[in-house]
Amino acid sequence: MNRPTDADRPDAEGPLRVALTGDVDIYAAETLKAELLRQLQRAQVLELDLAEVSLIDTAGMQILVLLKRTAEREGRELRLSQHSATAAEAIQFLGLGPFFGDPLPIQPQWT
């Protein structure tokens, strides 16, 4: 289970950093949707720290995509950073790297 935790208070123009931990999955989807949208409204730039993400499933990925799209529509910015290996792999597997546009860590080669 996952709770977004405020990592930073919003400065005037600085990004709001929120860290996601644990599984970003269907069980967390409703909470995540509400909470992250609320956070997005508070800042011009929302940066999600994915370092502690242990899993992203389809529902979780949909929330991330939703945030990205909402941000774009409202003239805000969503950044994903510090991807954990799982998070980065999931984004790359679905070919969503270009959609998010964040630099991804280099994948270890799975054999």
Place this chain on the structure above:
Amino acid sequence: MPHNSPELAAALRTFAEESGELLEAMASHLRALLEGDEDMERLHALFRAAHTIKGAGGMFGLEAVVGFTHLVENLLSRLRDGHQPLTPALLELLMDCRDQMEDLLKEALDDGGAAADPALAARSDSLGARLQAALGSDGGTVANAEATTPAQPPTVVLAPVADEDVELERVEADTWHLSLRFSPGVLREGMDPISFLRYLESVGRIVHITTLVDNLPEAEVMDPLNCYFGFEIELESERDKDAIEAVFDFVRDDCQLRLLPPHSRIADYIALIQDLPEGQDRLGEMLVAANALTRQELELGLTHQRQLAGQAQVPLGEILIAEGMTHPPVVEAALDRQAQAKGRPGKDKGNESQFVRVHAEKLDELINLVGELVIAGAASHLLARGRRDRRAQEAALTVNRLVEQVRDVTLKLRMVEIGETFNRFHRVVRELGRDLGKDIALDITGAETELDKSMVEKLGDPLMHLVRNAIDHGLEPPEQRLAAGKPERGRVRLNAYHDSGGIVIEIGDDGRGLDRERILARARERGLIAEDETPADPELYALIFEPGFSTAQTVTSVSGRGVGMDVVKKTIAALRGTVEIDTVLGAGTTIRLRLPLTLAIIEGFLVRVENVPFVLPLESVRECIALSATSATDRRQYVNLRGEVLPYLRLRDLFALGGTPPRRENIVVVRHQGNRVGVVVDQLQGELQTVIKPLGRLFRGMRGLSGSSILGSGEVALILDVATLAEIATSRDHNRGGTAAQLQQGAQACSTQ
């Protein structure tokens, strides 16, 4: 083909078998089309078969096959896409082309790299030219629709797989394209689409996934528990469509899956694009991005589609596009279509891929072991019975029943339908008919009759001789047929059925029949029959199986040299079979081959005479009756069986077993070809299942025996040949049996083996 490595040799063997099956399938589809069954699926299947042969041939570098098949495939492709109407002339051409493919493959696979047969190559060229002509013949009428594809090359080019025309019609990508749309509720069902994508890696390598996020609504209405994503996937896989589809078995009801195989036609991609709710521009771009289509292919396809749409009916996809994106009716329609799409391959699957290839040796080994198991089972059953232990008996019974089932199933493994062998003759009949200027129809019945595979292989040649003979000698030329008041079209008939433990194969024609007088004259001329002798019909007709015996006035390329029929007779005899002839002058001839199924195991009925065990095939046993001393009229050797005359013979006399008959003898009534005869024995011992072992050399040439068998007790039992017994009983010819001494020796020889 030089066989460099065992792997390559094995791969080639597989290829040879598979292409053989594909060619068979092509032949049957073509025949069905010729007979007016105009099912589009047949054209698709034909195309697929040609395509597969070409592709696989290419891998082995069989240039001649690939080049020629490529042309055939071109024509099939145009027919399939409706660019060209299917005419009987084209079907004939395709038939010839199929035959040519068969010959080319045979040559390529058979010879050890020797020079190609120039005649074969020449035929390739001439057929190739006819194909080109057929392809080019309607070029003018559909010039407009074809504007976007280059005209067919005018010359015969035996080019390898990729020539221009194919590249333009088919996409370059060698990956499968999967288009996946999930129903919104799939997540609630506890299924995660991503995990299915990961599972997909078990059947191949995912080259690229495009996740479609277009359907994700605005934040306010987006339900986090609904699935909005769609996926377009490029998959590299050696597996077939079913295997890939199977990945999504668990979500079948909750997803719409569309699959395009590698090198699909551009048109298929365009249809896909238009059918999906995202709209063609978006999807088209995406497919280009994913390398599924090149930009050129996309443009070409879209232009082509627009032209067609302008001319003809509105494509089905448009209705969908006109509708909203996620309307329930659309989803339903999509699912319906999916169901249809799934239904179709299911129909083909029937004959395409429900088999496992097993080496014949392994089967033989299994059958051998089962044979031993049957003997061992019988022994333990016998022991259990002797022990008077109820539980041991029950256990032995259960084991026996299971062994019986295992035996039946195992034996069936080696049984094949004779239809495949019969179907090969369509070509023979067609070609010979053409060479000889005769119009001939081939009727096949009993194609589903099964017999042992080893038997089928040995029957090919004799059948070929008989069919050729029927066509050349049996059927008259058309003028003669018309003059005789027969239909111009001659008929050749192949029929098979099971009869009292054997199989009967009939080769019939409705031709002139055998001319008794001429055969008699020829036989006298050759000194086979004395001038004053007038043999009975069967004996006389049997003469046509004598070496060098021919009454044909002209020797044709097909037959008439008097070689062949004697070989037929020999081959059939070697298979422990017999040949019979039925003929009516002017109305036709039927040659009947009667063969054992060569099963390794039979259900038998055990009897004893002077304590020597004999086995009668159970299938031929009708009933058993007691032979009272009064009802037996030894002088005439028949009894009155419910008012019918039943001829009988005594095994004791036949095999010179000696001894004195017991006070009460039994008659086993056996049936053969509708005739009943009685076999007189001392004791009846009941049913048993037993393994047939071939007779030792000592017994060869002994009439009335067809094999031997080892009983559970270790005794050797001789299996009686009902056909011969019936013959002996009716003809009263007792002198050719063996002697008791011979039997004893033989039994010893068998048991020491």
